[in-house]
Amino acid sequence: MMMEKWRASRRFLRCSAAVSLFDRILTPTSANSACNSAFGFVNHRGSQLCNENQKRKIGTCFHFLRGDRDTTLRTSMGTGIGSTVGLQHRCFGSAASKVQRNPLFSTLNSDDISYFKGVLGEKNVIQDEDKLMIANTDWMRKYRGSSKLLLQPRSTEEISQILRYCNSRCLAVVPQGGNTGLVGGSVPVFDEVVINLSLMNNVISFDKVSGILVCEAGCILENLMTYLDTQGFIMPLDLGAKGSCQIGGNVSTNAGGLRLVRYGSLHGNVLGVEVVLANGDVLDMLGALRKDNTGYDLKHLFIGSEGSLGIVTKVSILTPPQLSAVNLAFLACKDYYSCQKLLVEAKRKLGEILSAFEFLDNLAMDLVLNHLEGVRNPLPPSMHDFYVLIETTGSDEAHSKEKLEAFLLHAMEVGLISDGVLAQDINQALSFWRVREGLSEALLKVGACYKYDLSLPIEKLYNLVQEMRERLGASAKVIAYGHLGDGNLHLNISTPQYDDKILAQIEPFVYEWTSMHRGSISAEHGLGLMKANEIFYSKSTNVFSIAREMQNNLDTDLCTYWNMEVRAKRLS
Amino acid sequence: MMMEKWRASRRFLRCSAAVSLFDRILTPTSANSACNSAFGFVNHRGSQLCNENQKRKIGTCFHFLRGDRDTTLRTSMGTGIGSTVGLQHRCFGSAASKVQRNPLFSTLNSDDISYFKGVLGEKNVIQDEDKLMIANTDWMRKYRGSSKLLLQPRSTEEISQILRYCNSRCLAVVPQGGNTGLVGGSVPVFDEVVINLSLMNNVISFDKVSGILVCEAGCILENLMTYLDTQGFIMPLDLGAKGSCQIGGNVSTNAGGLRLVRYGSLHGNVLGVEVVLANGDVLDMLGALRKDNTGYDLKHLFIGSEGSLGIVTKVSILTPPQLSAVNLAFLACKDYYSCQKLLVEAKRKLGEILSAFEFLDNLAMDLVLNHLEGVRNPLPPSMHDFYVLIETTGSDEAHSKEKLEAFLLHAMEVGLISDGVLAQDINQALSFWRVREGLSEALLKVGACYKYDLSLPIEKLYNLVQEMRERLGASAKVIAYGHLGDGNLHLNISTPQYDDKILAQIEPFVYEWTSMHRGSISAEHGLGLMKANEIFYSKSTNVFSIAREMQNNLDTDLCTYWNMEVRAKRLS
Missing domain, CATH: 3.30.70.2740 (Alpha-Beta Plaits)
Structure with a gap:
């Protein structure tokens, strides 16, 4: 037993690129002074984003055009896109594939195109087939629509005009942000008009006292991170898709991600939204206050409603101050129970500095090692059954490290972790994150x-x-x-x-x-298209009925297929 | 300038009950080891609650009966209650005073009383005048209704039966929790049936892995704090009224309080609610999951809607782990700008450990010193223009103190604070908090x-x-x-x-x-009754219209006067 512990500790020592916890425990005083430079890395992810993105001005990324600004996630799709015929019904994993186009929706005519050109100008009314192909296809290439029109409005007023017109003509629309969704919610199912928010990508204001950011919905998450980095703040959410996904889409889908464990959900962090309803009405709920108890807080209806109640055009969001000390540990656990116990311990022992707690199993590790180039196992050469990434973020490097080390040492001693490494610098931290964040991409490659x-x-x-x-x-x-x-x-x-x-x-x-x-x-x-008809597994029928009534009241034409039944009942 | 700084620092030294930052800076090593015992206090508020409440079993406090379990806040009201006549129209500070009872609401008859006795049993159908007087009057004695009936249901099913019946009979009702509201929202305006939740005060479950607490709506906040204290967790909210207010009322009013700066709003922390609608339908939205993106998150409609859409009967809430190191500083600032700058610095320098940042001005200090017994100025003898309380909560006593001291020293050096003391023990911390939390009570005493x-x-x-x-x-x-x-x-x-x-x-x-x-x-x-008609100062007309439509759809008889106009249009 003692021997095992020693081995576990030695692993911290042996791994070439990692710093030994074991050594540090033997010589705490000298290690403490040395660790500030050798051991830690400061705000690795934020800084890296800053470097990567310094040339990117917020407002110039038309990610759906798949140009040279594409992110890793995007480029992994390759360039060839298969036949459009039939693909839209490949709703693998969902009974929603049985949905039929409702004939009560109109089809586009040349007058419609003229109207849109009048509102948006020629170049923002896109009928080019290659560009439409991209807008019609989801990131996983599982869902594909057959839209003939992609609109790129530049303002709330333009969106309002588009929706008012579509509403009067009974043209179905689908709002599209970064099109990084995994459930077929961001692409047309049939021939809906795609309204892409990418041109609405300006930061409107940032209050350094309160940390409240107000911006347009088309801002790419990573660009907002870069912007905030210069202000000494961070976004309260972080996703693998950050290089493509847009804040409006994040809000509309109530995106979670890596920082939720620390900063909570968007229902807590989003302070306001501006929304355009299906009839073109603009709802100004763009408060930039932490507290506002004046009647029903309707913005929450739009957070996570997947664009089915209206299009989010602006967002006000609370951003936490950037803290300088970020540390990352990559750990191995012998079983799931140990992962779970480790989480309980981390919440208590790391408390206020815990900023991420991710896990993967050995098959996931195997996958990413075999199918993503340049990824290596941070804990070679043996394979373990479970891996955990623990990130801490604090205001004091020495304090954070002391807490993390004490926690890891204890976890080793009681056998919760069987191996582990601590990232020494930003590159190592990024390579650890790559294992976790590359999983979606790796999965796409194997079939x-x-x-x-x-x-x-x-x-x-x-x-x-x-x-x-x-x-x-x-x-x-x-x-x-x-x-x-x-x-x-x-x-x-x-x-x-x-x-x-x-x-x-x-x-x-x-x-x-x-x-x-x-x-x-x-x-x-x-839910998207994939789980539109599965909602009853998670919602009771009377709660669903109320939701449906609300949709009927607010939305006469928006057609993101949040729920097929709603659409069917309303228009057939 | 240098002299001034020195004086400021000396204050930390001189104040008898406080520990000198100045001294510690001169002898950091010895002070560091000494401070763990002499300087800090562990979880002062939580522990105190535990001691005060050990005898209180959750589920036994009928706070509205004003018995010996009354809290400080309650007892400050005195025992004499003035004439009921006319008082209900003393809606000082609101045009809502002009509201007239809508004759379309029925009045109680003996059949109604028999029905309620059949459902609830004799003793939970209360017509006793003294008890009704209490239920009819708000904490500030500004608002008073003339209800003739107080119901005390013990279960969701009983509430459902009550509401279904009231709905069919067109009897107006008002839900009542701890009746600690300050805007006339928790008492009847006219003769509404009062539905008090106090008997629904059981903890249903607590998951120590996730920290998710599920309980009935009538649980008193302080009792939940006591319960969680034994589990090693805390409530994410803390209010001056904690000894009386109930979690259902907290959720229905989206209560903020002292910990919001750290843990965020209830929209982020409440994971689920069970609600009974006006027609008696029970909506089970009592999920106990941190994440759930399956359609519209309707629970948010009920958070902060002040009982106007339904009665919250159960709550699921995320509770943070209890961290052992709590410190409290009471500081003086020369002007408001300094308070503001201090906040920005605190967010950055204290970062993850900041758990409260409260302020009061010199008139507030004056008031509390002159009108509350036993309160003394933590910074005698001179008066300053502004006072700030900063609380930190962390997992490591030494780290927290080091951060707090470094922050305070810097703030002194740059002149942001002109004086200050750090609480040495729990009693001192409580006496500091008493200054801030006693303000409502002191205000009541002067007129x-x-x-x-x-x-x-x-x-x-x-x-x-x-x-x-x-x-x-x-x-x-x-x-x-x-x-x-x-x-x-x-x-x-x-x-x-x-x-x-x-x-x-x-x-x-x-x-x-x-x-x-x-x-x-x-x-x-x-908003309550006080600001029911002022909503347009904070909500646009089209946002309000949608809210009204929702109320019309959900609520046929609940009558908490959230908005007079809604009520008027619906029933007159």
Whole structure:
């Protein structure tokens, strides 16, 4: 037992690029003074973003044009896009594939095009086939619409005019941000007019006293991070898709991500929104106050409603001050129970400095090592069953390190972690993050992937993975990772190609299991087209009825297929 | 200049009960080791609550009965309650006083009483005049209804039956929690049936892994704090009224309080609610998950809607782990600009450990010293213009103190603070808090008080106080304090008695000024009866129209007068 502990500790020492906890424990005084320069790295992610993006002016990235500004996530898609025919019905993993276009929606005519050109100018009314192909296709190439028109408004007023007109003509529309969604919510299903927000990408104001940022919805998350970096603040959310996703889309889908465990959800951080309703009415709820208790706080309806109630055009958001000391540990655990216990310990021992707690299992590690170039296992050469990334963010480098080291030492001593390394510099930290953030990309490379984004009670979370493995046997690989600190499992089932027989083994089992354990079938991705008809696994019928009534009251034509039944009842 | 700094530093030394920062700076090593025992105090507020409340079982406090369990806040009201006649129209500070009872609401008859007795049992159907008097009167004795019936349901099902019945009989109801509201929202205006939640006070579950607490709405906040203390967690909110207010009322009014600056608003922390609608339908939105993106998140409609859409019966809430190191500094600043600059510095330098940033001006200090027994100025003998309380909460005593001291030293050096003391033990910390938390009580003792709870951009916040003073001259005392960290000003105008002429000088000026600066006329207290008709100062007409439509759809009879116009249009 003692020997095992020693080995675990030695691993911290042996790993060439990492600093030994073990050594530091033996010589605390000297190590303490040395660690400020050798051990830590300051705000690695923010600084890196700043360097990468210094040339990017907020407001110039038309990410959907897939130009040289494309991010890693984007370029991984390749350039060839398959046939448009039939693809829109490849709604793998969802009964929503059975949806039919409602004939009550009009189809575009030349008068419509003329009207839009009058409002937006020639160049922002796009009918070019290549560009439409991109706007019609989702990032995973699972969902594809057949829209013939892409509009790029530059202002709230233009969006209002577009929607008022579409409403009067009964033209279906789909709002589109960075098109990084994973559930088919950001692309047309049929021939909806795509309204892309990319040109609305200005920062409107930033208050350095309160940390409140007000900006247009088309601002790319990473660009906002870069902007805030110069002001000494950070965004309260961070996602793998940050280089493409837009803040309006983040708000509309209530994006979660890596920092939720520290800064909470967008319902807590978004202070205001401006929204254009389907009839063109502009709702100004763009308060820039931390507190406002004057009647119903309607902005929350639009946070996470996936564009189905209106288009978010501006956002006011509370941003935390940038703290200088960021540290990252990459750890191995022998079983899921240890990961879970480690989380409880981290919340208590790291307390106020804990800023991320992510996990992946050995199949996930295997995948990323085999399919992403340049990625290496931070803990070579043996493979472990579970890996955990713990990030801390604090205002004092020495304090943060002392807390993290004490925590890790204790975790080693009680056997919660079997190995681990601490990033020494920004490059090492980025390479650790690459393992976790590269998983979506790696999954795309191996073939078909059935993706599930589930919220579950933490104790039971991994039971589903094990049951799914037993269920599917050798026919598929079940890969698990996610935001353990938030009880959010990303369950990915990887197969050589999409196969209805496998799908039938996965669904509705995965939803039933989740519902039975009072989980949510969508933790952070939203329902989109994929889960539009599965809402009842997570919402009771009377709650749903009220939601439907609200949609009927607010939305006469917006057609993002949040719920098929709503649309069917309203227009057929 | 140098001399001044020295004097400021000496104050830290001289104040008998406080530890000198100055000394510690001269001898950092010895002070560091000594400070753990002599300097700090561990979780002073939580522990104290535990001691005070160990005998209180959650579920036994009928606070509205004003028995021996009454809190300080309660007992300050005295026992004599004035005439009921006319008092209900003393809606000082609001045009809502002009409201008339709508004759379309029924009046109670003996069949109604029999029905309620059948559902609730004899003893929970209360017609006793003394008890009704208490339920009819708000804490400030500004608002009084004339209800003849107080119901005390024990379950969601009982509330459902009550509401279904009232709905069918067109009987108006008012939900009541701890009745600690300051805007006349928790008492009847006319003869509404009072539905008091006090008997629904059970903890349903607590998950120690995720920190998620599920409980009934009638749990008293302080009792939940006591319960969590035994589990190693804390509530994410803390209010002066904690000994009486109930979690259901907190959620229904979106209560803010002292910890919002650290843990954010209830929109971020409340994970689920169970609600009974006016027609008796129960909406189960009681998810106990940190993330759930499955359609519109309707629970947010009920957070802060002041009971006007339904009665919150159960709450699921995320609770942070209890951190062991709590420190409190009581500081003096020479001007408001210094307070503001100090806040910016505190957010950056104290970062992750900052847990409260409160301010009061010299008139507020004067008031509390003169009118509350046993309160003494933590910074005798000179009076300063502004006072700031800074609380830090962290996981490591030594780290927290080091950060706090470095921050305070720097603030002294650059002249942001002119004096200050650090609490040495829990009793001293409680005495500091008593200055801030005793203000509402002290104001009640001196005569009439016009209370405003405003959210304003922090830079402009105190300008309103100065303008109000100029405006009112010697006729009134303008007293300012509040949650500076959140931009929340509690503006109190104290006069010997209520006077329409003074009111006309205050309103609508205070609302217009707030609106002009894009503030909110209710930061955390809600609209209640007081500001029911002032909503347009903070909400645009089209946003209001949608809210009204929602109320019309959901609520056929609930009558908390959230908005008079809604009620008038619906039933007259």
